[in-house]
Amino acid sequence: MNGITYVRGDATAPGGKGVKIVAHVCNDLGGWGKGFVLAVSRRWPEPEAAYRRWHRERARNDFGLGAAQFVQVGPYVWVANLVGQRGMRTARSTGAPVRYEAIDAALGRLADEAVELGASVHMPRIGCGLAGGSWAKVEPLVLRRLVDRGIPVTVYDFGG
Numbered sequence: 001m002n003g004i005t006y007v008r009g010d011a012t013a014p015g016g017k018g019v020k021i022v023a024h025v026c027n028d029l030g031g032w033g034k035g036f037v038l039a040v041s042r043r044w045p046e047p048e049a050a051y052r053r054w055h056r057e058r059a060r061n062d063f064g065l066g067a068a069q070f071v072q073v074g075p076y077v078w079v080a081n082l083v084g085q086r087g088m089r090t091a092r093s094t095g096a097p098v099r100y101e102a103i104d105a106a107l108g109r110l111a112d113e114a115v116e117l118g119a120s121v122h123m124p125r126i127g128c129g130l131a132g133g134s135w136a137k138v139e140p141l142v143l144r145r146l147v148d149r150g151i152p153v154t155v156y157d158f159g160g
Contacts, residue, residue: 003147004139004155011036011156012043014077014122021070023080023110025103025131027088028065028160030055035130044073053083058140065148066105070113078119082106085131103127107145120152 007015014020024036027159032041032048042049054063063069069081084103103126114121126142127133146153 003007003143004153006155006157008055008158009156010039011064011122011154012039013123014120016120016152016154019078019119021078021080021110021114021115021117021119021121023082023121023126025084025098025106025126026081027085027097027131028063028083029087036124040079044071044079046073047071047079047081054081065099065102066109067068068106068109068113073084077106078113078117080106080110080121082110082126084127088130098127098131098133100127100133100137100141103133104141104145107141111145111151114146114151115149120153120154121146122156123157124156146155 011022014022024040030052032051050069054061054069064078065083065086067083071079073079084099085097086099086108087097125135128135142153
């Protein structure tokens with residue numbers, strides 16, 4: 001046991017008591033429409049609207065790689081939009097869009113928010129879907145930034 005709880009299920013339906021933050025990785029282009037964000041948008045409209053506004057107003061805010069945005073979607077539930085992906089994968093692209101250093105920085109911001117809210121963190125294997133990352137590289141970042149600070153983390157693997 002490394003301090004992360006792995007479960008099969010839907011990260012947009014986090015279990016347990018208390019304040020929960022559902023975290024996921026976004027790109028730095030303002031694009032929202034594939035992967036886990038579709039499940040987020042089906043459950044709550046606010047994170048997508050907030051992300052698109054954050055990107056649109058980026059000249060006047062902190063939007064960019066490594067940034068984190070926190071959107072309250074219920075009395076005890078927040079969604080963390082973590083910018084950890086440079087661009088998007090296309091038919092012509094080479095290499096994965098994931099940026100581990102940006103995920104690391106965004107996880108640091110997530111940890112601060114989780115401590116302040118007294119929250120647990122719930123996520124899919126961030127950075128490993130459309131971003132093309134490796135959980136073997138992301139998991140140590142989650143351990144160092146969140147688990148080592150005493151924040152309970154649950155990782156959801158969808159499907160059965």
